[in-house]
Amino acid sequence: MKTLPRLAIASSMLVAQLAAHATVSAGHWSASAGxxxxxxxxxxxxxxxxxxxxxxTGTFWNYNAQAGTLRYVTTNIDEGSTLFLVKPGDVVSQAMVDAPGVNDLGNGEAAVVVGREFYLGAATSSLSDPGVTWGNIEQRTSFGWALFQAQADGSLKILDSAMAFREAGIVVGTLQAVPEPGTWALMGLGLLGLAVVKPRRR
Structure with missing residues (x-):
């Protein structure tokens, strides 16, 4: 019976350790005209x-403030990033990379209507991330979002932004990372273990 309390304590400590290494930070986006x-x-x-x-890493666009459209042109030749049209509450994660659906900004052949104030989501990775190689570069390790607003001169200003580095994803409009599925399993194990331990102490 001593195994269950130890399992509960170990699971709780592991979940706390994982949470402590969550790297979500405001900022980390910039935009410039020209x-x-x-x-x-x-x-x-x-x-x-x-x-x-x-x-x-950089991506390069054509933004038409009058029409409220954004068209992809090209990207840096490095690990790169993929950008998406998103809204508050969306989860930017590998699932969006694999199946962008309505979040797709297209391949540059046509402009996408975004308006004068809009959110973009991003998925990127670095060769300095554990396990990332040129062979699996499309398996992204960092995710983020930014709120853009068109200015009177037609340029875009970033009002707010955030990135979740080496995380499974991020919720748009927040500093909330999306836990790995394994983290949810560990949390469940910890709670189950605590639930079993508590009645035995009565």
Whole structure:
């Protein structure tokens, strides 16, 4: 019977340890107007940090403030990132990378209507992340979101943003990471163990 209390305590400690290593941080997005690649129809650069230390990757866009449209043009030649059109409460995770559905910003062939104030979600990874290689680079390890607003001159300003580094995902509009499925299982085991232990102490 001593196994159950030990299991409950170990599970609780492991879950606490995992939570302590959650790396969710406000910011880590930037945007600038202008054309980084003359000859391409670009007027917006969006940079997203791939690591908490600030190693960033960039994507390049054409934003039409009058029409409220955004069109993908190109990306940096590095680990890269994928951006999505999202709304508060959406979960940006590997599931969105695998099946973007309504969140898809397209492949650059057509502009997507986003309006003058909108959220973008991002999925990225770094070769410095454990297990990430060029062979599995599409398995993303960091996720984030940013709220953009069009200014009077047609440029875009970031009002708020966040990134969850080495996490399973993030809830748009919050600093809430999405736990790995294994974390939920451990939490359930811990609660079950505590529920079994409590009646035995009466």
């Amino acid at each position: 054309n980084a690649f003359p000859g391409l129809d670009i007027n917006l650069s969006i940079r997203i940090d791939q690591t908490i230390d600030g190693d960033f």
